[in-house]
Amino acid sequence: MSTPIIHTMGQQAGRRSWAEPYKIKMVEPLRTTTREERERAIKEAGYNTFLLHSADVYIDLLTDSGTSAMSDRQWAGMMLGDEAYAGSANYYRLEAAIQKYYGYKYIIPTHQGRGAENLLSQSAIKPGDHVPGNMYFTTTRFHQEHAGATFHDIIIDDAHDTASAHPFKGDIDLGKLQALIDKVGADKIPYVCMAATVNMAGGQPISMANARAVRELTAKHGIKIYLDATRAVENAYFIKEREAGYADQSLEAILLEFCSYSDGATMSGKKDHLVNIGGWLATNDQELFEEARNLVVVYEGLHTYGGMAGRDMEAMAIGIEESVNVDYMRSRIGQVRYLGDLLDQWGIPFVKPVGGHAIFLDARAFYPQLTQDQFPSQTLAAELYLDSGIRAMERGIVSAGRNQVTGDHHRPKLELTRLTIPRRVYTQAHMDVVAESVQHCYEQRAKVTGLNMVYEPKYLRFFQARFERR
Numbered sequence: 001m002s003t004p005i006i007h008t009m010g011q012q013a014g015r016r017s018w019a020e021p022y023k024i025k026m027v028e029p030l031r032t033t034t035r036e037e038r039e040r041a042i043k044e045a046g047y048n049t050f051l052l053h054s055a056d057v058y059i060d061l062l063t064d065s066g067t068s069a070m071s072d073r074q075w076a077g078m079m080l081g082d083e084a085y086a087g088s089a090n091y092y093r094l095e096a097a098i099q100k101y102y103g104y105k106y107i108i109p110t111h112q113g114r115g116a117e118n119l120l121s122q123s124a125i126k127p128g129d130h131v132p133g134n135m136y137f138t139t140t141r142f143h144q145e146h147a148g149a150t151f152h153d154i155i156i157d158d159a160h161d162t163a164s165a166h167p168f169k170g171d172i173d174l175g176k177l178q179a180l181i182d183k184v185g186a187d188k189i190p191y192v193c194m195a196a197t198v199n200m201a202g203g204q205p206i207s208m209a210n211a212r213a214v215r216e217l218t219a220k221h222g223i224k225i226y227l228d229a230t231r232a233v234e235n236a237y238f239i240k241e242r243e244a245g246y247a248d249q250s251l252e253a254i255l256l257e258f259c260s261y262s263d264g265a266t267m268s269g270k271k272d273h274l275v276n277i278g279g280w281l282a283t284n285d286q287e288l289f290e291e292a293r294n295l296v297v298v299y300e301g302l303h304t305y306g307g308m309a310g311r312d313m314e315a316m317a318i319g320i321e322e323s324v325n326v327d328y329m330r331s332r333i334g335q336v337r338y339l340g341d342l343l344d345q346w347g348i349p350f351v352k353p354v355g356g357h358a359i360f361l362d363a364r365a366f367y368p369q370l371t372q373d374q375f376p377s378q379t380l381a382a383e384l385y386l387d388s389g390i391r392a393m394e395r396g397i398v399s400a401g402r403n404q405v406t407g408d409h410h411r412p413k414l415e416l417t418r419l420t421i422p423r424r425v426y427t428q429a430h431m432d433v434v435a436e437s438v439q440h441c442y443e444q445r446a447k448v449t450g451l452n453m454v455y456e457p458k459y460l461r462f463f464q465a466r467f468e469r470r
Contacts, residue, residue: 018330018331018334019331020331020335020424021325021327021328021331022071022328022424025072030058030059031055031056031058032058032389033056033058033389035386037056038056038385038386038389039386041053041056041385042382042385042386045466046454046455046465046466046467046468047378047379047382047451047466047467047468047469048378048462048464048465048466048467049062049381049382049385049391049392049393049394050062050393050462050463050464051464051466052385052391056389057385057389057390057391058388058389058390059388059389059390059391059426059430059433059434060391060422061358061390061391061392061393061418061419061420061421061422061434062391062392062393062420063393063420064271064357064358064420064421064422064423065112065268065270065271066112066270066275066276066277067270067276067422067423067425068270068271068274068275068276068422068423068424068425069274069422069423069424069425070274070275070276070315070319071274071318071319071322071424073318073322074274074275074315074318074319074322075315077311077314077315077317077318078311078312078314078315079311080311080314081309081310081311081312081313081314082310083309083310083311084310085302085305086302086304087304088304088305088310088313089310090310090311090313090314090317091109091304091305091310091313093313093314093317094107094109094280094313094314094316094317094320095107096317097316097317097320097321098280098282098320101252101255101256101320101321101324102229102232102255102256102259102265102282103256103259103260104259104264104265104282104283104284105282105283105284105286105289106282106283106284106285106286106289106293107280107281107282108280108281108282108289108292108293108296108303108306109278109279109280109296109300109303109304109305109306109307109308109313110278110279110280110281110296110300110306110307110308111277111278111279111300111301111306111307111308112268112269112270112277112278112279112307113139113230113266113267113268113269113270113279114139114143114268114279115279115296115299115300115306115307116266116267116268116279116280116281117139117140117143117144117266118143118299119281119292119295119296119299119300120143120226120264120266120281120288120292121143121144121146121147121149122143122147122292122295123288123291123292123295124190124191124224124226124288125144125147125148125149125190126147126148126190127147127148127149128148128149128188129147129148129149129150129188129189129190130149130150130151130152130180130184130188130189131144131149131150131151131152131189131190131191131192131193132151132152132153132154132172132176132177132180132189132192132193133151133152133153133154133155133192133193133194133195134153134154134155134159134170134171134172134193134194134195134198134201134206135153135155135159135170135195135198135200135201136151136153136200136400137195137199137200137228138399138401138460138462139460140193140195140228140266142401142459142460144193145404149190152176152180154172154173154176154177154180155169155170155171155172155173155198155201156169156171156172156173157173159171159198159201159204160201160413160414162202162349162350162351162352162360162362162365162414162416163352164352165352165353167205167207167238167242167243167353168204168205168206168207168210168238168242168243169198169201169202169204169205169353170195170196170197170198170201170204170205170206170235171206171207171210172192172194172206172210172214174213174214174217177192177214177217177218178217181221181223186221186222186223189221189223190223190224191223191224191225191226191263192214192218192223192224192225192226193226193228194206194211194214194225194226194227194228194262195227195228195230196211196227196228196229196231196232196235196258197231197232197234197235197238197355197356197357199230199231199357200395200399200412200414200416201351201355201414202350202351202355202358202360202414202416203231203234203336203354203355203356203357203358203360204351204353204355205234205235205238205239205242205355205356206235207239207242207243208239208243208246208254208257208258209243211258211261211262212261214261215261215262224263224264224285225261225262225263226262226263226264226265226266226283227258227259227262227264227265227266228265228266229259229265229266229267229272230266230267230268230271230272231271231272231356231357232255232258232259232265232272233251233255233272233323233324233329234272234329234332234333234356234357235258235356236251236254236255236258236324237251237326237329237330237333237356238333238356239254239258240254240326250324250326251324251325251326251329252324255324263283263284263285264281264282264283264284264285264288265281265282265283266279266280266281267279267280267281267282269316269319271357272319272320272323273316273319273320273323274319274322274323274423274424275312275315275316275319276312277308277312278307278308278312278313278316280306332356332421332423332424333356335421335426335428335431336354336355336356336357336358336359336421337354338428338431339359339419339421339431339434339435340352340354340359342431342432342435343359343435343438343439346435346439346442348361348438348439348442349361349362349365349366350362351414351416357420357421358418358419358420358421359418359419359421360395360414360416360417360418360419361380361392361416361417361418361419361438362414362415362416363376363377363379363380363396363415363416363417364376364415366380366417366441366442366445366448367379367380367445367448367450369446369448370448370449370450371450372396372397372409372411372415373397373409374449374450374451374452374470375394375396375397375398375450375451375453375467376396376415376450377394377395377396377397377398377399377415377416377417378394378396378398378451378467379448379450379451380392380417380441381393381394381417382451382467383441383444383448384417384437384438384441387437387440387441388433388434388436388437388440390419390433390434390437392417392418392419392420393417393418393420394417394418394462395414395416395417395418396412396414396415396416396417397409397410397411397412397415398453398461398462398465399462400412401460401461401462402461419434419438449469449470450470451467451468451469451470452467452468452469452470453465453466453467454466454467454468
């Protein structure tokens, strides 16, 4: 293992470090395991970290979805849950918070983000349609394709280059978008799906200038834009840091302007909103709102709770307000950068610049001896767990799934293993442990032989697929 290093949270020499803008009030014990126990657990899980029991995990970096630590204000707010079946007071407080901070007119609550994706897809897409977006996300593309559309990746080429230092690798390529419009016709494009930040590209942001330009282009053709707003506040922070003219603006103002270039959004509140469950669909289109509000009764629940308890809606309304606090967001992204700085010092290959919610290890660079059919990203996630009990997630060929027409694997250019940092959960010492485990796996990379897939479910296979060692 490495020699310990003194770190300064990524600050320049001579500057003083900063700490998280909160203190710990309650703790949850973690269990450490032996190598023998981990060997047994990962084998029983079919070398799929999704199938591990959480009790067998030491540091859980599988996802930042629903894994945040809620604040004392949020826990207090849950005691104000109005559990009326219809017209809950908490729904109206949530509606007001979304309208204030995101600027959309009509709000439909859902049990989580994919519920909102389903409502949007069912309401807006017709069979034979085409949906362009700045890189796919697994559940989003599934719902679009399930509704009869074809997804088209129109992200800039830098997004597929792990070493590119482009500050806004989530940007949409306007030329690719125009080419698609020319090819299929504007009437076959119900909306552009604009993600902020772009998860599968490494948590990379989209610039305000690009969002504005996409709005101008789509307006000429009468095409709507729907935002995947799951991490839009993190995106706003990157705009504040990196884009000229925004350094002195509040996150609230940046977020409102960014959302103004779209017609609506889907939201997983389990990320930016700092809650464990819940989501929403928002739109400025009254006709789509009426259709989706009818469908939510079929799929989720009444339009004033949408699958959430009143207490969960209250916690989300409070979380929205807390998420735009710049001190909180600086610490949230700062912890991710801290881990990235450690790995960079040791020459570990990962997606750069560091994104908002995770470090994405470059599994191709870890294991150049493995083909995509040997599942390098899945392999690296398994090796990390075996080394230290850290749970990470595959973001490569397994997540990409299969082409519905040909049956062949989708073969993404990126083979990534995601170390996702939950919000307000782990300390910098945990990040040190993670970094040293990654370094050790990198040192042992030549010995790794990959995996075979032995069970493949029909839908979203990365959740339940099983593997064995080659």
